[in-house]
Amino acid sequence: MDDRVEDVARLADQAGVALLHVGPDMLITLANDAAHQLLGKRPGALMQRSVMEAFVDHRVEEAILRGAAPGSGAIEVDGPAGRLLQIRLRPDGTRAGARWVLVEDVTELRRLQRIRTEFIDNLSHELRTPLTSIRLLTERLSDEMAALELPERVRDRVANIDVETGHLVQMVSELLDLSRIEQGATTLHLDDVPPLELLEATMARVRTFADRADVTLAVAEPTEPVPSIRGDRERLGQLLLNLLHNAVKFSLPGGTVRAAAGVNIDHVVLSVQDEGIGIARADQARIFERFYKTDRARGRSQGGTGLGLSIARHIAEAHGGSIRVESEEGHGSTFFVTLPAAGGPVSRAG
Ligand code: ADP
Numbered sequence: 001m002d003d004r005v006e007d008v009a010r011l012a013d014q015a016g017v018a019l020l021h022v023g024p025d026m027l028i029t030l031a032n033d034a035a036h037q038l039l040g041k042r043p044g045a046l047m048q049r050s051v052m053e054a055f056v057d058h059r060v061e062e063a064i065l066r067g068a069a070p071g072s073g074a075i076e077v078d079g080p081a082g083r084l085l086q087i088r089l090r091p092d093g094t095r096a097g098a099r100w101v102l103v104e105d106v107t108e109l110r111r112l113q114r115i116r117t118e119f120i121d122n123l124s125h126e127l128r129t130p131l132t133s134i135r136l137l138t139e140r141l142s143d144e145m146a147a148l149e150l151p152e153r154v155r156d157r158v159a160n161i162d163v164e165t166g167h168l169v170q171m172v173s174e175l176l177d178l179s180r181i182e183q184g185a186t187t188l189h190l191d192d193v194p195p196l197e198l199l200e201a202t203m204a205r206v207r208t209f210a211d212r213a214d215v216t217l218a219v220a221e222p223t224e225p226v227p228s229i230r231g232d233r234e235r236l237g238q239l240l241l242n243l244l245h246n247a248v249k250f251s252l253p254g255g256t257v258r259a260a261a262g263v264n265i266d267h268v269v270l271s272v273q274d275e276g277i278g279i280a281r282a283d284q285a286r287i288f289e290r291f292y293k294t295d296r297a298r299g300r301s302q303g304g305t306g307l308g309l310s311i312a313r314h315i316a317e318a319h320g321g322s323i324r325v326e327s328e329e330g331h332g333s334t335f336f337v338t339l340p341a342a343g344g345p346v347s348r349a350g
Helices: 003-014 033-038 050-054 057-064 107-145 152-182 195-212 231-251 293-300 308-318
Strands: 018-022 027-030 074-078 083-090 099-105 190-193 216-219 228-234 256-264 267-273 322-325 333-340
Touching: 003 018, 003 027, 003 033, 018 033, 027 050, 027 256, 050 057, 050 099, 057 074, 057 083, 057 099, 074 231, 083 190, 107 152, 190 195, 190 231, 195 216, 195 256, 195 267, 228 231, 228 333, 231 256, 231 308, 231 333, 308 322, 308 333
Parallel strands: 216 256
Antiparallel strands: 018 027, 018 099, 074 083, 083 099, 190 228, 256 267, 267 333, 322 333
């Protein structure tokens, strides 16, 4: 036995971290006490056993063979006694094909996340009914006021109530959307979606908003054939709408927002680029969190809930895709969404 491996496993035990070391032959060279405990095995029972025996889930074996877990880099498997275990892999830099496997009990974390999501879901439902009434009453009040002699400030106040209620209604409906997507309650209706058609159709939905903001919208001509996306047309439309809406909202008058579709191996990459205020480096990692708004965005008065990008990220990930941003403050931002192409791999032209 490699002394170094034993030392690391012992150290991990002291830190309460469950750790296994797997050789290139898929046999467990070493598992510390914490790992035995989490996997419900007697001390020492995992030594020289196969990965399949330890985790009883083929995804762990596949990920070790491939050298990495898919997507976010973690796999969740059912453990003993109804526990939920999260598995992460790290290469053992000193031995080719050998891996460290970290195991973490995420049962409680997932339970709390579920409670939070259910709470938001219930709350949004409860808020929706009275809000809808307030909205209708405000509209009726505005209509009735039209025929009356009233000071301008009274009209302004009612108009403000209408605008703010609109924001609240939007926030509640985005919260509901987000909690449904998070719970996996929205099943995706998969279809072959032509990307350019999707871009054009979604742009049409923000055209009035863009005209009002004096922002030009353009779809770039693709330089190579782009396959269809395997995805849910409505959800993808919602994702793009959020990106385009933001792009216009954070543009300066006279600016242009460009959308494009391209190919990357077996994925379609959609991009939305603006020439607007940009996003500081420190904010770039956080804008996909729910309710996160940059200070500069708070200073602008276009409203917004801070939920749009969080929803966009969930939709991309529900498709097995991803979203990222490139931006420089004062020089605009580009959002890239990578989504699976329909019909498997396509070769890159050129
Ligand atoms: P919001 O409803 O506030 O737009 P989002 O989740 O869509 O919520 O965006 C979160 C924050 O990210 C925004 O408040 C803004 O600070 C920043 N942001 C998003 N898109 C852009 C963009 N195209 N340019 C500059 N900042 C942006």
